[in-house]
Amino acid sequence: DADVTQTPRNRITKTGKRIMLECSQTKGHDRMYWYRQDPGLGLQLIYYSFDVKDINKGEISDGYSVSRQAQAKFSLSLESAIPNQTALYFCATSLAGQGNNEQFFGPGTRLTVL
Amino acid sequence: EDKVVQSPLSLVVHEGDTVTLNCSYEVTNFRSLLWYKQEKKAPTFLFMLTSSGIEKKSGRLSSILDKKELFSILNITATQTGDSAIYLCAVANAGGTSYGKLTFGQGTILTVHP
Numbered sequence: 107d108a109d110v111t112q113t114p115r116n117r118i119t120k121t122g123k124r125i126m127l128e129c130s131q132t133k134g135h136d137r138m139y140w141y142r143q144d145p146g147l148g149l150q151l152i153y154y155s156f157d158v159k160d161i162n163k164g165e166i167s168d169g170y171s172v173s174r175q176a177q178a179k180f181s182l183s184l185e186s187a188i189p190n191q192t193a194l195y196f197c198a199t200s201l202a203g204q205g206n207n208e209q210f211f212g213p214g215t216r217l218t219v220l
Numbered sequence: 221e222d223k224v225v226q227s228p229l230s231l232v233v234h235e236g237d238t239v240t241l242n243c244s245y246e247v248t249n250f251r252s253l254l255w256y257k258q259e260k261k262a263p264t265f266l267f268m269l270t271s272s273g274i275e276k277k278s279g280r281l282s283s284i285l286d287k288k289e290l291f292s293i294l295n296i297t298a299t300q301t302g303d304s305a306i307y308l309c310a311v312a313n314a315g316g317t318s319y320g321k322l323t324f325g326q327g328t329i330l331t332v333h334p
Contacts, residue, residue, distance in 0.1 A: 196262065
């Protein structure tokens with residue numbers, strides 16, 4: 107059941123390269139999120155978007171940018187990748203409205219910056 | 221700044237043991253607390269709690285919230301090797317432009333040996 111998909115699933119790149127991670131969803135959710143996960147640090151919020159015209163910075167947005175091309179698509183870019191951006195990246199979605207706090211996660215993208 | 225702290229950070233038990241995972245939080249405007257299980261890749265939803273003292277239960281897993289003392293516990297009885305995973309606790313904010321935004325704890329790594 108691939109309601110939230112991420113591409114690529116794995117990526118190895120070099121320092122200084124521009125990288126784009128893509129997320130698509132078929133759940134019809136308004137809200138989309140990008141997280142990174144490092145060992146021992148749980149999930150840290152990079153950016154989130156509550157609708158196509160709404161983009162908000164999360165806890166760790168430095169070095170990243172995003173684009174919400176459509177309700178179903180939310181891309182994360184690393185303009186000039188650096189080694190400490192090596193991590194597991196997750197996209198998530200949720201439904202707007204009272205009580206709808208559950209977020210649904212994509213399968214993740216493992217990014218290695220050499 | 222919202223904060224979620226989980227303990228222990230890791231736990232090793234044998235099949236059949238009962239475990240209790242802890243989650244304490246500080247949040248400016250509490251909406252709900254969520255538990256997720258993360259096995260190989262994407263976190264999957266377990267429970268959402270909004271009211272104190274009401275236990276949520278699913279099979280051998282149960283969870284309860286104490287909004288006065290600002291913590292939640294996740295209990296797993298009669299553990300099985302399939303329970304081995306990272307368990308993530310997250311708190312949803314109810315305030316303004318942060319509504320629905322989740323703050324995650326570091327996670328508890330549970331390992332169940334046969």
